Amino acid sequence: MTFKDDLGRRAAEVEGYLVACLRDKGIPDRLLKSMEYSLLAGGKRLRPVLVLSWNGLLGGEAAKAMPFAASLECIHTYSLIHDDLPAMDDDDLRRGRPSNHKQFDEATAILAGDGLLTEAFGLMAAASLVEGLPADRVLRAVSVLARAAGAGGMVGGQTVDMELTGRTGVPLGELKKMHAMKTGALLTASCECGAILAGAGETDIDNAREFGRKIGVAFQIVDDVLDVVGDTATLGKPAGSDEAMGKTTYPALIGLDRSKTLAREYVDEALTHLSGYFGSEQEFLWQLARYIVDRVY
Amino acid sequence: MTFKDDLGRRAAEVEGYLVACLRDKGIPDRLLKSMEYSLLAGGKRLRPVLVLSWNGLLGGEAAKAMPFAASLECIHTYSLIHDDLPAMDDDDLRRGRPSNHKQFDEATAILAGDGLLTEAFGLMAAASLVEGLPADRVLRAVSVLARAAGAGGMVGGQTVDMELTGRTGVPLGELKKMHAMKTGALLTASCECGAILAGAGETDIDNAREFGRKIGVAFQIVDDVLDVVGDTATLGKPAGSDEAMGKTTYPALIGLDRSKTLAREYVDEALTHLSGYFGSEQEFLWQLARYIVDRVY
Numbered sequence: 009m010t011f012k013d014d015l016g017r018r019a020a021e022v023e024g025y026l027v028a029c030l031r032d033k034g035i036p037d038r039l040l041k042s043m044e045y046s047l048l049a050g051g052k053r054l055r056p057v058l059v060l061s062w063n064g065l066l067g068g069e070a071a072k073a074m075p076f077a078a079s080l081e082c083i084h085t086y087s088l089i090h091d092d093l094p095a096m097d098d099d100d101l102r103r104g105r106p107s108n109h110k111q112f113d114e115a116t117a118i119l120a121g122d123g124l125l126t127e128a129f130g131l132m133a134a135a136s137l138v139e140g141l142p143a144d145r146v147l148r149a150v151s152v153l154a155r156a157a158g159a160g161g162m163v164g165g166q167t168v169d170m171e172l173t174g175r176t177g178v179p180l181g182e183l184k185k186m187h188a189m190k191t192g193a194l195l196t197a198s199c200e201c202g203a204i205l206a207g208a209g210e211t212d213i214d215n216a217r218e219f220g221r222k223i224g225v226a227f228q229i230v231d232d233v234l235d236v237v238g239d240t241a242t243l244g245k246p247a248g249s250d251e252a253m254g255k256t257t258y259p260a261l262i263g264l265d266r267s268k269t270l271a272r273e274y275v276d277e278a279l280t281h282l283s284g285y286f287g288s289e290q291e292f293l294w295q296l297a298r299y300i301v302d303r304v305y
Numbered sequence: 306m307t308f309k310d311d312l313g314r315r316a317a318e319v320e321g322y323l324v325a326c327l328r329d330k331g332i333p334d335r336l337l338k339s340m341e342y343s344l345l346a347g348g349k350r351l352r353p354v355l356v357l358s359w360n361g362l363l364g365g366e367a368a369k370a371m372p373f374a375a376s377l378e379c380i381h382t383y384s385l386i387h388d389d390l391p392a393m394d395d396d397d398l399r400r401g402r403p404s405n406h407k408q409f410d411e412a413t414a415i416l417a418g419d420g421l422l423t424e425a426f427g428l429m430a431a432a433s434l435v436e437g438l439p440a441d442r443v444l445r446a447v448s449v450l451a452r453a454a455g456a457g458g459m460v461g462g463q464t465v466d467m468e469l470t471g472r473t474g475v476p477l478g479e480l481k482k483m484h485a486m487k488t489g490a491l492l493t494a495s496c497e498c499g500a501i502l503a504g505a506g507e508t509d510i511d512n513a514r515e516f517g518r519k520i521g522v523a524f525q526i527v528d529d530v531l532d533v534v535g536d537t538a539t540l541g542k543p544a545g546s547d548e549a550m551g552k553t554t555y556p557a558l559i560g561l562d563r564s565k566t567l568a569r570e571y572v573d574e575a576l577t578h579l580s581g582y583f584g585s586e587q588e589f590l591w592q593l594a595r596y597i598v599d600r601v602y
Contacts (some may be wrong), residue, residue, distance in 0.1 A: 034457035039464045043456060090419060095411035114392035118415065119464055122387060122422065123456030129426045130451030133444050143440035147430050150447065154427030159340060159420030160331035167336045167416055 055080035062202030065289035086124035156197035165190025192224035222278035352377035359499030362586035453494035462487025489521035519575035
């Protein structure tokens with residue numbers, strides 16, 4: 009099986025869980041449709057896959073960690089819905105389709121986001137209450153995720169991103185910090201929570217966290233690069249939209265070549281945190297890290 | 306000490322915790338200001354007080370349950386911020402001050418709500434990780450609260466409320482169901498979670514839940530009545546705004562007198578769930594239930 013097939017198979021397993029996870033919860037029809045419209049819009053399911061792979065690498069069972077893994081996709085999806093709103097990035101397109109508030113309406117989009125965020129924490133609890141993972145592990149992971157996704161993490165990162173938009177001369181340090189909050193924190197927490205749920209020791213949890221942090225930086229640099237060199241069909245949105253929106257990017261600050269080199273360096277650093285492990289999950293995480301950066305070569 | 310003094314003292318204790326709970330979490334300045342603007346805008350702190358009182362009634366320690374109690378206020382506050390948005394109820398005033406998006410801006414208000422909702426779950430986890438409550442109790446309460454606050458509860462209730470707004474001939478059953486989701490679910494969960502965190506047995510948890518459910522209905526009826534008979538100064542918003550907005554209310558459907566009687570009946574039913582208990586917390590909950598309905602007499 010090639011790496012891409014393996015990634016696709018894992019994404020499909022997550023998808024299977026996501027399809028069912030909002031059903032039979034008494035959600036009003038239009039709201040449910042709106043939540044599912046965005047949750048089931050495809051995507052690589054990178055965050056759940058990271059939870060499950062780190063969990064598996066450290067001895068966890070995939071089925072038990074699945075509700076928690078799915079919660080990461082709910083949080084990621086809600087953040088995309090809210091970021092696209094007219095008051096925020098005002099994006100009409102997402103993954104090549106109308107964004108949630110264009111397909112439904114603004115009020116429904118706001119509530120669909122709120123619903124997905126709240127449901128995420130219900131799914132986390134289900135990892136213990138339904139799947140039997142120890143409650144103390146799950147609660148520690150809930151705490152890690154609340155911090156990563158909250159006002160000091162992802163939500164705060166969106167605030168900072170909007171503050172920086174349209175500003176010229178943004179220092180590299182500020183750009184890095186913004187990305188660490190906006191996209192890095194959730195990728196980092198995905199790996200860390202996978203390890204925590206497996207009952208791993210602190211050294212393993214540190215490796216998971218650092219691996220996540222470093223591929224998170226690489227991921228963002230590559231995203232910036234793709235916005236310059238990619239085409240609309242691949243991106244699902246117009247290429248060059250960062251520049252058009254007045255966003256500071258890595259290529260704008262340090263050039264295209266140095267951006268690519270920097271992404272590769274971060275991936276190489278991430279890989280050092282896999283060196284003490286072996287087996288199919290180690291191999292998969294290794295290839296996943298390389299895949300992130302290979303997309304621009 | 307009169308009941309009102311007692312309620313004020315309890316609210317002040319919750320307030321003391323709320324003032325500190327968002328600090329030192331790396332929240333960007335403007336976002337933190339926006340979150341605190343709404344979180345610290347006063348109010349009776351009814352939901353945290355219900356958590357703590359049911360917790361105390363069933364043998365729990367207030368200090369240990371406080372982070373969880375505070376999380377209810379974060380969730381309640383986020384829901385008010387999002388409900389006031391132009392795309393939703395479009396309210397310029399809240400508790401006599403500009404609503405969050407008028408004081409800041411729409412994007413900040415959306416993110417402040419998202420931040421408060423996420424932080425709420427971090428606080429719930431802290432009830433175990435910091436205060437030492439057993440993880441399994443806390444996780445069960447997290448699950449109850451996620452359901453109550455989510456798309457099948459409070460968030461879904463807001464969707465239904467907007468669907469019903471402007472419609473004539475809404476049946477009483479639909480109005481009841483909407484309120485049970487929009488405001489009832491969180492009041493019910495406050496009482497239920499207080500009992501769960503105290504390590505109570507299932508009969509006690511049932512009593513807490515039913516007490517919460519019934520005062521929740523009474524609370525909503527009284528709210529509708531006050532919108533008719535109250536004045537702007539007391540309400541913190543223009544009186545008669547329900548009718549002006551095309552909202553179906555209890556007084557509109559069944560008249561003012563029958564509404565008052567119905568509220569009293571629900572409170573009386575709620576009180577039956579306190580009959581097997583004694584002591585200062587039982588007395589307080591009794592008076593709290595009466596206070597809800599006495600506001601309209």
